[in-house]
Amino acid sequence: MKMLAFSLASLWRRRYKNLALFFIFSLLIFLVMSIFLIAGSIKKELLTTLNTLPDIYVQRTVGGRLMPMTIDRLEPIEEMAGIEWVMPRVWGFYYFPAAGVNFSVIGVDFDLGSYKQNYNDVVASIEEEGNFMVVGEGVRRMLNRHYYKDFFNFIAPNGDFIKVKLAGTFSSDSALESSDTILVPMDLARRIFAMDENMITDIVIKVQNPKEASIIAKNIQNLYPDTRVITKDDLKVSYQNMFDYKSGLFLALFIGAFFAFFVLVFEKASSVGKEQIKEIGILKALGWRVEDVLYLKFLESAVVIVSSFVVGVVASYYFVFVLQAPLLKNIFSGFSVLKPQTPLMPFFDVSLVITIFLIVVPLYLAATIIPSWRAAVIDPEEAIR
């Protein structure tokens, strides 16, 4: 305890230097942590979305663009081996000019249910007839802001108004989904997008054994050469690619930050000033042993680095999840300006904190203790002189 008080006093004697070090380290750790937290949060969001997705998507393309197809394409797929279920989808984006955002309008069969767990929650709890919709909580807030309390007017492609009752809201794990999804009965979705009665946007499939998904996808491709068949793995890869690209940008920043850190450490390590040698010499002359000196130096630098680590980590959490990472977030989510803004998903990863701790703290401790040790082994008489 006395040792700690002594080391604090010793730090206080060189307060400007130590405060500067404390701030620089805090800033560095804060920056690195923030980057990893944003990346981790967005990755978690993507994975949450991905895991709820069906195994295979079948879309019809004409000239490289997506086109609706007829519903009778479902049947031959259903007859294939190894398929759990096949469902048609009717969906599209609806631009809401007042707020400047695109909503995803998704048609759901309120008799048969849907392929998504949380949509099924909606289907199970809603007893409604006619034109109605169930929206994500974020969408509801947005509509309320524009004075749509219990209904909304869709404008069909031919200019007709379709008045739709707001029958309820649903919650979602994914913030992206909650702030842009509108569920409507399938027929209503067709009317909103002016599609024919037996047309569907695409087909989703769940296979019994996920290992077989790629084989089944190939068979479907052979069955319908004009379609694009996408498996969940394809999606994972393309999400990952997009994500890696963004992470690469961050890595550039990160390398800069790290380089600064190493320069700082090197600077600190090589600067055992005369002053310090003298101080250690005096301590030794007073009867201190080498390990006492090292213990003192260890405490000194541990106080600086651990406190700046704690401050950096707490500040980065505050910055990312309370302030929603202004400026930094834009690097990652720049790809969908038209989508409603979504809050970052809270995310805590012990291994991330430990990794950064292990990179930063031992390095700094070593960088301060080794030169002190070198000074401590010098004969006190020589050091004081």
Added chain:
Amino acid sequence: MRKLTLIMWFVVSLLAFDKSMPNPTLHQKWCEICGMNLAKFYKSNHLVKLKDGKMVQFCSLHCLVEAMPKLQIEKIYVVDAKSGKFIPVEQAYYVVGSKVPGTMSKVSKIAFAKLEDAKAFQKQYGGKIMRFDEVLKLQKKMFAKEQRRIKHKQNKMAMMGKMLYEKRCKKVDQKFSSMAKLKDYLAANKICDLKGKKLQAVALYLWKKQHSKKIIVPKDAKCPICGMFVAKHPKWAAMIVDNQGHKLYFDGVKDMLKYLQNHSFKRAYVSDYYSGQAINATKAYYVLGSDVMGPMGKELIPFSNLDDAKSFMQAHRAKAIFEWKDITKDVLKKLE
């Protein structure tokens, strides 16, 4: 445009023909097999008198065919779509493949007692007039394909049913001998505040849950042949119950067969490669020489039905399909 009018016409004709009838003769409320409302599909109802005098009613010929292997049938009756009375099938004239939608089937089959009635119906809706023997043969031929399609629809509804059951129903722990009994129980005890399709969805879920059998591997079970933990590869699990009643778990059919060369068994189960459901090992089909590897390398891949095995064989360039009795030592040697 022509397609569109055709579809519209089809929809109109759908609406025009109602399969329910006033004052139906109902021996039970729900179809024994699929649990659908019998009154709603009354015109395709079939009735079976069993040898012990019991009556069982089905919504369609499809469900009857599904039940047939398990029933001791004395006589079969069908509804005369004109009068609504049950007549012996031998006297019936079926109009097959008319534009009226079929029950549990893509091909509709509506029966009449008199040939004139059948012809009048045929004039309006089209189709072919057949006698019961032919219709039954046709139905049996179509059965497997249709069954697959129906199972898909039932799977989807069961998913929905699961949601509904968890949210809006009291818990049910009992087992039921038939779908009809299950639905009776749901309705009589007011288990759910649901009707129609939603109630059917819950019933399908409970039925599926009752019949879903997977090999449940204890965490510490090791394969007696290779010594690996079986629970790590649940999709490949195989199990035997030996004569002393002990349960032994294997991580693949191959190891189970190796073990059985020197041991006897009471019951044996393997996991269907596609669905993961437990199937009786002696009734499964095994695919040899595919490019799919099990936890122990080359494997015999089990399937519950021949169609699945065939399409798997095609997709994975396999060499042959075996039945249980055909698997010899030589076959096992090929797996080394």
